[in-house]
Amino acid sequence: LAKTTQPISMDSYEGQEVNITCSHNNIATNDYITWYQQFPSQGPRFIIQGYKTKVTNEVASLFIPADRKSSTLSLPRVSLSDTAVYYCLAIGQNFVFGPGTRLSVLP
Amino acid sequence: DTEVTQTPKHLVMGMTNKKSLKCEQHMGHRAMYWYKQKAKKPPELMFVYSYEKLSINESVPSRFSPECPNSSLLNLHLHALQPEDSALYLCASSQVAGNTEAFFGQGTRLTVV
Numbered sequence: 001l002a003k004t005t006q007p008i009s010m011d012s013y014e015g016q017e018v019n020i021t022c023s024h025n026n027i028a029t030n031d032y033i034t035w036y037q038q039f040p041s042q043g044p045r046f047i048i049q050g051y052k053t054k055v056t057n058e059v060a061s062l063f064i065p066a067d068r069k070s071s072t073l074s075l076p077r078v079s080l081s082d083t084a085v086y087y088c089l090a091i092g093q094n095f096v097f098g099p100g101t102r103l104s105v106l107p
Numbered sequence: 108d109t110e111v112t113q114t115p116k117h118l119v120m121g122m123t124n125k126k127s128l129k130c131e132q133h134m135g136h137r138a139m140y141w142y143k144q145k146a147k148k149p150p151e152l153m154f155v156y157s158y159e160k161l162s163i164n165e166s167v168p169s170r171f172s173p174e175c176p177n178s179s180l181l182n183l184h185l186h187a188l189q190p191e192d193s194a195l196y197l198c199a200s201s202q203v204a205g206n207t208e209a210f211f212g213q214g215t216r217l218t219v220v
Contacts, residue, residue, distance in 0.1 A: 032207040043111070043197050043211025044150065087149060091207050095140065095199070097149035 004088045004098040011104050018075045022088030025069050031090040033071045038085045078105045113212035128215045130181040130198030138204035139181040142197040157204040188219045
């Protein structure tokens with residue numbers, strides 16, 4: 001299983017763009033990169049997934065360089081409600097969560 | 108319907124009790140998962156069912172016993188638990204095992220006294 005490494009925590013202010021980078025040096029050829037968001041006492045919620053280059057949806061963008069050894073989740077214009085833990089997963093066969101990044105959005 | 112429903116939402120049980128957690132999905136998913144999550148820690152994978160067969164058991168103690176009666180239901184039977192088993196238990200499902208989008212339930216908050 002590919003091991004992922006993310007910053008433990010990040011602070012931002014409302015209206016700013018937030019970029020969270022995840023390292024997955026030993027990612028396998030078949031692994032997709034997927035990001036989840038989790039609020040306290042709730043189950044994780046899927047945000048975005050990608051294999052390479054750039055993926056964008058209504059919530060976020062995901063940037064994956066050609067070597068696929070890292071990825072960056074970009075959250076445009078965050079609000080207080082984006083305060084949560086964000087998990088990066090390099091998924092081959094199953095969903096194994098790393099420690100995640102605790103994002104705090106300040107007013 | 109993109110929902111995974113878990114019952115009960117909260118459960119308090121004694122160390123000699125037997126109880127069960129229930130998880131249900133109607134999305135036609137053929138992979139279902141149980142996770143355990145302690146406070147301020149990531150979800151920890153316990154079991155994976157694929158096409159109603161147990162495919163992964165992450166060395167979980169036998170006091171946790173999973174069951175998949177059909178493709179929509181997943182149970183977790185609990186017996187002789189310890190206080191350190193108190194946690195949020197999460198169920199998830201995906202189209203097939205390893206598929207990249209999993210849907211999670213809200214969890215059952217379990218307290219063992």
